[in-house]
Amino acid sequence: MSAHRILRHRDIPNIASLETYRANGGFEGFRKAVAGMQPGDVLNEVKLSGLRGRGGAGFPAGVKWSFLPNNLWPHYVVANADESEPGTFKDREILESNPFQFLEGLMIASYAVQAHDSYVYLRGEFWQIAKLLDGKIAELEQAGLLGEKLFGTEYSLRLHTHLGAGAYICGEETALLESIEGFRGQPRLRPPFPAVYGLFGKPTVINNVETLANVPGIIANGSAWFREQGTEKSPGVKVFSLSGCVNKPGNYELPLGTTFRELIFNYGGGLPEGRNIKAIMPAGASSSLITADDRALDTPMDYESVAAIGSTLGSASVIVLDDSVNIAWMVNKTVEFFKHESCGKCTPCREGTYWMSHITERIVKGEAGKEDIDLLNSVARNMQGKCLCALGEFSTMAVVTGIEQFRADFEKLQRS
Amino acid sequence: MNQLLQKYPQEIQAVLARYPADRKRSAVMPLLHLAQQEPGYITKQAMLEIAEILEMPVTDIDSIVGFYTLFHEQAEGRYHVQVCTDLPCALRGADEFLRQLCENIGVKVGETTPDGMVTIEEVKCLAGCHRAPMFQVQGDGDISYHENQTVESAAALIQDLRNRKEAA
Ligand SMILES: Cc1cc2nc3c(=O)[nH]c(=O)nc-3n(C[C@H](O)[C@H](O)[C@H](O)COP(=O)(O)O)c2cc1C
Ligand code: SF4
Ligand code: FES
Numbered sequence: 324m325s326a327h328r329i330l331r332h333r334d335i336p337n338i339a340s341l342e343t344y345r346a347n348g349g350f351e352g353f354r355k356a357v358a359g360m361q362p363g364d365v366l367n368e369v370k371l372s373g374l375r376g377r378g379g380a381g382f383p384a385g386v387k388w389s390f391l392p393n394n395l396w397p398h399y400v401v402a403n404a405d406e407s408e409p410g411t412f413k414d415r416e417i418l419e420s421n422p423f424q425f426l427e428g429l430m431i432a433s434y435a436v437q438a439h440d441s442y443v444y445l446r447g448e449f450w451q452i453a454k455l456l457d458g459k460i461a462e463l464e465q466a467g468l469l470g471e472k473l474f475g476t477e478y479s480l481r482l483h484t485h486l487g488a489g490a491y492i493c494g495e496e497t498a499l500l501e502s503i504e505g506f507r508g509q510p511r512l513r514p515p516f517p518a519v520y521g522l523f524g525k526p527t528v529i530n531n532v533e534t535l536a537n538v539p540g541i542i543a544n545g546s547a548w549f550r551e552q553g554t555e556k557s558p559g560v561k562v563f564s565l566s567g568c569v570n571k572p573g574n575y576e577l578p579l580g581t582t583f584r585e586l587i588f589n590y591g592g593g594l595p596e597g598r599n600i601k602a603i604m605p606a607g608a609s610s611s612l613i614t615a616d617d618r619a620l621d622t623p624m625d626y627e628s629v630a631a632i633g634s635t636l637g638s639a640s641v642i643v644l645d646d647s648v649n650i651a652w653m654v655n656k657t658v659e660f661f662k663h664e665s666c667g668k669c670t671p672c673r674e675g676t677y678w679m680s681h682i683t684e685r686i687v688k689g690e691a692g693k694e695d696i697d698l699l700n701s702v703a704r705n706m707q708g709k710c711l712c713a714l715g716e717f718s719t720m721a722v723v724t725g726i727e728q729f730r731a732d733f734e735k736l737q738r739s
Numbered sequence: 740m741n742q743l744l745q746k747y748p749q750e751i752q753a754v755l756a757r758y759p760a761d762r763k764r765s766a767v768m769p770l771l772h773l774a775q776q777e778p779g780y781i782t783k784q785a786m787l788e789i790a791e792i793l794e795m796p797v798t799d800i801d802s803i804v805g806f807y808t809l810f811h812e813q814a815e816g817r818y819h820v821q822v823c824t825d826l827p828c829a830l831r832g833a834d835e836f837l838r839q840l841c842e843n844i845g846v847k848v849g850e851t852t853p854d855g856m857v858t859i860e861e862v863k864c865l866a867g868c869h870r871a872p873m874f875q876v877q878g879d880g881d882i883s884y885h886e887n888q889t890v891e892s893a894a895a896l897i898q899d900l901r902n903r904k905e906a907a
Contacts, residue, residue, distance in 0.1 A: 406866050407863075407864060407866070408864070409825045409826050409827055409863065409864035409868070410826070410827045410864070410868055411864075411866060411868075412866040412867060412868055412869060414866075415866045415867075446866075447772075447807065447809040447882075448809070448865055448866070448875060448882055449866075450881065450882035451881070451882065451883065451884075483757040483758075485757070485765075485768070485769070486768065486769065486772060487768070487807070488768055488771070488772070488807035488808070488809040488810050489807050489808035489809035489810075490806065490807050490808065491863065502768070503765055504762065504764070504765055505762075505763075505764035505765045505766070505767040505768070505793070505795070505803070506764075506799075506803070507802060507803055507806040508806065508807075523759060523762055564868070564869070565869070566827040566830070566868040566869050567826075567827055567830040567831075567868075568830055572827075572831075572868065572869035572870075573869045574869070608825075608826055608864075642826065642827055642830070644830070648830065653826060656825065656826040656829055657826060660825055660826070660863055660864070663863055664863065666806075
C-alpha cells in the first residue's frame with residue numbers, strides 16, 4: 324500500500340514532534356500559503372481539489388469557505404473535534420498521533436478566510452488531547468509559526484482549544500457554536516447560516532478534524548496530487564473507522580471508492596470463524612441499515628455510491644453486524660443513544676426518542692406484540708422531516724430501515 | 740472573597756484571554772472544568788463565584804452544569820469509572836463485561852463503593868470502539884482512557900484507585 328496521507332504517523336512514527344513533522348515537509352504548505360499566495364488562491368486550490376467534508380455531510384470544503392462575506396469581519400474558523408458518533412474514532416487518532424498536520428490544516432484554512440483567531444472544539448472526554456494540543460500550540464508560537472506578522476507578512480493568527488463536557492449534540496455545528504459562547508449546546512434555527520452569522524455572530528467556517536488534515540497536502544502538492552486517489556466526485560483518501568463483528572477493528576486509510584468487501588475482508592480480517600455478515604451500518608448509529616448481500620459488499624464507499632444503495636457514507640464509521648445479532652436489539656441500542664443525546668429543544672425529537680426507546684425496550688424484553696412493531700415504525704416515520712436538527716432524523720434511520728429489512732427479527736422477540 | 744479567583748488567578752486570566760473581551764461567558768465551560776478539578780463536582784459556591792467572574796446569572800450556570808454529563812452536581816465517588824456500552828462496544832461484549840465487573844466489585848451501575856472512592860457508570864460512545872471493552876476514569880482533574888480491558892484488569896485498576904490517598 325502507498326504511504327499514508329492522513330495517518331502519516333504509521334509511516335513516520337515520531338511525526339507528533341515538531342522537529343520530525345517539519346523535517347517531513349511540515350508547515351511547507353502553511354508557509355507557501357501565507358508567504359506566497361493570495362487568500363483567494365488558497366481557497367481556489369482547495370475548491371479545485373474537490374475535498375469534501377469528512378464530518379458527515381460531505382459538503383465541498385472550498386465552496387464552504389467561499390461563502391464568507393467580505394464585508395463582515397472578523398471571520399472565524401472552528402475545527403470540529405467533538406467526535407461522538409458511535410463507531411467513529413478517526414479524529415482521535417489524527418489528533419493524538421499526527422496533531423501538527425491537523426493544526427496546519429486549520430492554520431491554512433484560517434489564512435484562506437483571513438481569520439485571526441480560530442478555535443478547536445473538543446469533546447470533553449478528549450481532556451488529555453486538549454492538553455496535548457495546548458502544548459503543540461505553545462510550541463508553534465515559540466517557533467514563530469503562530470502569532471503576529473507571520474513570515475514577515477501582516478498576517479497574524481492565534482489558535483485556542485475549547486473543551487466540551489459530554490454532549491453528542493455539540494458536534495452539530497450550531498450547537499457547537501452555542502457551546503463555545505457559553506450556552507447549553509442546543510442547535511440554532513437556520514437561516515442565518517454560520518457562514519454569515521456564526522461564532523459570536525460573525526462569519527464562521529466549521530470543518531471536521533479530518534477535513535482540515537487533508538488541507539496541507541493540497542496546498543503543498545497541489546489539487547491534482549490530491550485527486551490521484553479516490554473518485555471523480557469523491558476525491559482523496561478517507562479514514563474508515565471499522566468496528567463491530569470483525570477480526571481487526573480499527574482505522575483504515577483507503578481511497579474513497581474502496582468497496583465494503585475490501586475494507587471488511589481484506590483489511591479488517593473478515594468475521595470471526597463461523598460467523599456470516601448480516602448487515603452494515605456505514606455511518607455509525609445514524610446509518611440507514613444496509614443488508615450485506617453481494618451487491619452491497621461490492622459497492623464502492625464513496626458518497627454517491629453509498630447513497631445509491633439507500634444509505635449514506637456519513638463520517639465513514641462502518642459498523643459490521645453478523646448473523647448472531649438481532650436487529651431489534653441493535654435498534655434498541657441506537658435509540659437509547661439518541662434518547663440520551665436529544666437536547667430536548669424540539670418536541671418531535673424529545674418525545675419521539677423517548678417513545679421509541681420505551682417501545683424497543685419492551686420489544687427486546689419480549690413484552691411487545693405485533694402492534695408495537697407497527698407503532699414503533701409509525702412513531703419514527705412521524706418524526707421524519709419535523710425535527711429542528713439532523714439528530715432527530717438520525718434517530719429514526721436504524722428504526723425504519725431495520726423494520727423494513729429485518730422485520731422477522733422483531734417478530735421473533737414478540738410475546739407469545 | 741472569590742476563592743476560585745484566588746486559587747487559579749493565572750489559569751483564569753489565560754482562559755479569559757481566549758475569547759473576545761465582550762464575550763466573557765464563553766469562559767464558563769473552561770472555568771467549570773477548573774472548579775471541578777479538586778472537589779470532583781461543582782459546588783454551589785463555585786457557581787456563584789463563576790457567575791461573579793463572568794458577570795452572568797447563576798441560574799444560567801446551573802442550567803449549563805445540568806446539560807453536560809461530565810459536570811457533576813453532587814459529590815459522588817472521587818473517581819468516575821465510566822464504561823461504554825454503546826452499540827459497537829456492545830457488539831464486542833461490553834454489556835457482559837460491565838455486568839461481571841459490577842459483580843466483582845460488589846456495586847451496581849450508578850453506585851459508589853462504600854469507601855466513597857469509585858462510582859461505576861454506564862456511558863455512550865467514547866471514540867474507542869475498536870478497543871472494547873473500554874472505559875474512562877474521570878477524577879483528580881483528569882480523564883484517562885483504559886482500553887482492551889478484561890474484568891480482571893479493570894478490577895485491579897479499580898482496586899488501585901481505591902488505594903490512593905492523596906490527589907495525584
Ligand atoms: C447530531 C450531529 C452530530 C454531529 N457530530 C459531528 C462530530 O462529532 N464531528 C464532526 O466533524 N461533525 C459532526 N456533525 C456535522 C457538523 O454539523 C458539520 O456538518 C461538520 O462539522 C462540518 O465539517 P465538514 O464539512 O468538514 O465535514 C454532526 C452533525 C449532527 C447533526
Ligand atoms: S432534533 Fe433533537 S437534538 Fe435536534 S434540536 Fe430538536 S431536540 Fe435537539
Ligand atoms: S461504542 Fe464504545 S467507544 Fe464507541
